[in-house]
Amino acid sequence: MSERVIDILVSSFPQILVRGLLVTIPLTLISFALALVIAVLCAMIQIADIKGLKQLVRFYIWIIRGTPLLVQLYLVFFGLPDLGIMLPAFPCAVAVFALNEGAYCAETVRAAIESVPKGQLEAGYCVGMSYVQIMRRIVLPQAFRTAFPPLSNSLISMVKDTSLAANITVTEMFMTAQRVAGRTYEHLALYSEVAVIYLLFCTVITWLQRLGERKLNAMNGGNVIRA
Amino acid sequence: MLEVTGLRKAFDGNEILKDVDLSVEKGDVLAVLGPSGGGKTTLLRCLNYLERADGGTMTFLGQRMDMPAVTRRQAAAYRQHTAFVFQSYNLFANKTALQNVTEGLIVARKMPKAQAEQRGMAALERVGLADKRDAYPSQLSGGQQQRVAIARAVAGEPDVIFLDEPTSALDPELIGEVLEVIRQLAEDGMTMVIVTHEIHFARHVSTRVLFMDEGRALACMPTEAFFQEQKLERIQSFLRSLDRKEG
Ligand SMILES: Nc1ncnc2c1ncn2[C@@H]1O[C@H](COP(=O)(O)OP(=O)(O)O)[C@@H](O)[C@H]1O
Ligand SMILES: [Mg+2]
Numbered sequence: 001m002s003e004r005v006i007d008i009l010v011s012s013f014p015q016i017l018v019r020g021l022l023v024t025i026p027l028t029l030i031s032f033a034l035a036l037v038i039a040v041l042c043a044m045i046q047i048a049d050i051k052g053l054k055q056l057v058r059f060y061i062w063i064i065r066g067t068p069l070l071v072q073l074y075l076v077f078f079g080l081p082d083l084g085i086m087l088p089a090f091p092c093a094v095a096v097f098a099l100n101e102g103a104y105c106a107e108t109v110r111a112a113i114e115s116v117p118k119g120q121l122e123a124g125y126c127v128g129m130s131y132v133q134i135m136r137r138i139v140l141p142q143a144f145r146t147a148f149p150p151l152s153n154s155l156i157s158m159v160k161d162t163s164l165a166a167n168i169t170v171t172e173m174f175m176t177a178q179r180v181a182g183r184t185y186e187h188l189a190l191y192s193e194v195a196v197i198y199l200l201f202c203t204v205i206t207w208l209q210r211l212g213e214r215k216l217n218a219m220n221g222g223n224v225i226r227a
Numbered sequence: 228m229l230e231v232t233g234l235r236k237a238f239d240g241n242e243i244l245k246d247v248d249l250s251v252e253k254g255d256v257l258a259v260l261g262p263s264g265g266g267k268t269t270l271l272r273c274l275n276y277l278e279r280a281d282g283g284t285m286t287f288l289g290q291r292m293d294m295p296a297v298t299r300r301q302a303a304a305y306r307q308h309t310a311f312v313f314q315s316y317n318l319f320a321n322k323t324a325l326q327n328v329t330e331g332l333i334v335a336r337k338m339p340k341a342q343a344e345q346r347g348m349a350a351l352e353r354v355g356l357a358d359k360r361d362a363y364p365s366q367l368s369g370g371q372q373q374r375v376a377i378a379r380a381v382a383g384e385p386d387v388i389f390l391d392e393p394t395s396a397l398d399p400e401l402i403g404e405v406l407e408v409i410r411q412l413a414e415d416g417m418t419m420v421i422v423t424h425e426i427h428f429a430r431h432v433s434t435r436v437l438f439m440d441e442g443r444a445l446a447c448m449p450t451e452a453f454f455q456e457q458k459l460e461r462i463q464s465f466l467r468s469l470d471r472k473e474g
């Protein structure tokens with residue numbers, strides 16, 4: 001590697017990392033938090049079988065899962081202004097990522113809630129607890145333990161998917177790398193560098209996931225849940 | 228204390244319970260016997276409103292209820308006086324043995340935690356599992372789980388406990404410990420309705436027997452008479468078939 005390439009890498013590294021910490025990570029966390037709220041709401045609506053709303057949820061999930069994320073980003077950022085709805089790039093990205101991830105996580109959350117044996121709900125009724133009490137204290141904690149690994153997976157996917165936001169002018173990590181690469185023509189070096197930073201972020205999340213799982217296991221009495 | 232008349236229940240047009248009458252007095256241990264598919268589980272579930280009956284009147288502690296019309300609130304109030312022990316234990320998997328016992332007391336009955344724990348420990352002692360207070364269900368054997376479930380039932384100081392085949396899911400060597408706990412409860416005067424295939428147990432512990440077959444109560448009589456003076460051929464042949472199985 002030439003001295004020039006090393007210089008470029010060294011000077012661009014903090015620049016890219018800072019965009020990661022200031023844009024990629026907040027974009028991911030805010031979007032994912034909203035996605036979780038959407039997911040739990042959608043899952044509860046489907047499980048409680050609320051007429052009308054349930055059909056709406058199915059429709060939303062159908063649309064989101066059947067269209068590419070990139071197309072959704074373009075639709076909202078470049079398409080909606082035609083209807084007079086104009087959003088700044090960052091909130092626009094948050095909205096699309098949250099709605100997109102929410103649809104996928106809704107299925108994860110629903111499956112997790114349904115995986116808690118129904119007998120525990122009945123046992124709860126028999127000791128006098130209400131539906132809401134049983135959900136909050138018995139079912140959801142167990143469902144959360146079940147959903148935690150797939151949700152962590154979704155979070156990791158999202159960290160990387162935020163690079164698509166570069167397409168709608170959000171200056172996150174990838175766009176920053178792109179700009180330096182365009183200026184210096186060191187494509188291999190710059191894209192490798194940004195890849196390493198994504199890898200770094202995802203590794204930290206994986207590590208946090210393991211920590212979280214250990215904690216949740218302790219709270220649920222081991223991960224073997226016998227019938 | 229508990230009297231039910233004309234209990235009917237159908238699933239998708241299939242009549243599972245056809246006009247069942249029964250009565251339980253304080254201190255009774257009513258054994259519900261009969262072949263599989265006869266409607267025993269459905270009967271118990273209707274009695275605790277886990278299943279909504281299509282017809283029937285219940286009189287409980289002097290209060291009459293039209294079973295199909297019972298509201299959620301009425302069912303909840305009724306369940307303050309009853310307890311249910313399931314074939315598959317149904318312990319709360321995210322709670323310890325003691326928490327399983329105290330959860331209903333603290334959350335549903337708003338009992339102070341210290342008092343609930345005191346009562347919970349007494350219940351665990353009664354089933355011989357005080358030392359397992361901090362164990363999670365996944366760390367307990369089937370027999371121990373069922374004993375915790377019985378402790379959970381007892382802790383609410385119910386007027387009657389419904390038990391649906393409490394030993395059917397257990398390995399043979401674990402059945403004895405659970406039956407012993409139930410026998411002890413009976414000795415202490417606890418009122419129980421228990422579905423069981425343990426005929427020897429029914430004979431020696433129950434005070435009355437209800438025989439269910441194809442959704443009908445073919446007999447509801449004192450245990451002694453049920454076994455000694457059985458006239459119905461259907462019941463005699465059922466008892467003979469059990470004798471053969473038990474050798
Ligand atoms: N939720 C249900 N939906 C449809 N059929 C049911 C349901 N529960 C029980 N049954 C039917 O009712 C009949 C009696 O079942 P059950 O009460 O479990 O009998 P038992 O406990 O005596 O073996 C069976 O034929 C069973 O298939
Ligand atoms: Mg049954």
